[in-house]
Amino acid sequence: MSTIDPQPRMIKTSEQPTAVLRERVAMANLTEFFGRAFGAVMAAAQAQHASPTGPPFALYHGMPTDTVDVEAGFPVTPGFSAAGDVISGLLPGADAFEAVHKGPYDTLERTYALILERMSAEGMTPSDTMWEFYLSDPEREPDPGKWQTRVVWPVVGEVRAG
Numbered sequence: 041m042s043t044i045d046p047q048p049r050m051i052k053t054s055e056q057p058t059a060v061l062r063e064r065v066a067m068a069n070l071t072e073f074f075g076r077a078f079g080a081v082m083a084a085a086q087a088q089h090a091s092p093t094g095p096p097f098a099l100y101h102g103m104p105t106d107t108v109d110v111e112a113g114f115p116v117t118p119g120f121s122a123a124g125d126v127i128s129g130l131l132p133g134a135d136a137f138e139a140v141h142k143g144p145y146d147t148l149e150r151t152y153a154l155i156l157e158r159m160s161a162e163g164m165t166p167s168d169t170m171w172e173f174y175l176s177d178p179e180r181e182p183d184p185g186k187w188q189t190r191v192v193w194p195v196v197g198e199v200r201a202g
Contacts, residue, residue: 060112140189
């Protein structure tokens with residue numbers, strides 16, 4: 041029995057400082073961009089003695105089309121300052137839905153569809169930004185069927201309890 045629950049659940053995220061590389065990237069070039077971004081960010085963070093505080097992530101600004109405005113990097117300890125193309129950023133505090141996707145990256149749209157269905161069922165509006173934490177390292181886990189990606193998609197407006 042799998043411990044992964046693909047069902048979206050409501051969460052409240054906390055602000056997290058980040059170190060990222062942000063570019064507009066063709067969807068076909070995302071893998072290359074992520075490799076470049078994660079390497080550049082890690083080098084810049086280490087040079088400033090900033091430590092990653094979580095797994096690598098990508099934050100998408102707007103819905104992807106042929107290209108996407110994306111920032112990729114790591115949540116880091118506070119105090120990181122821009123270094124070359126690597127900038128400081130922030131994962132926002134927000135009411136959001138999250139789900140853990142298990143499987144290859146090219147099937148992530150299924151998990152996004154589940155989250156969207158749940159938002160719609162609860163009368164909520166999706167934000168135009170969303171992010172993914174990459175919980176599996178493809179170099180350590182060569183089987184894409186076992187990869188895990190935590191998808192976080194904020195909703196617009198305040199969510200009132202009960």
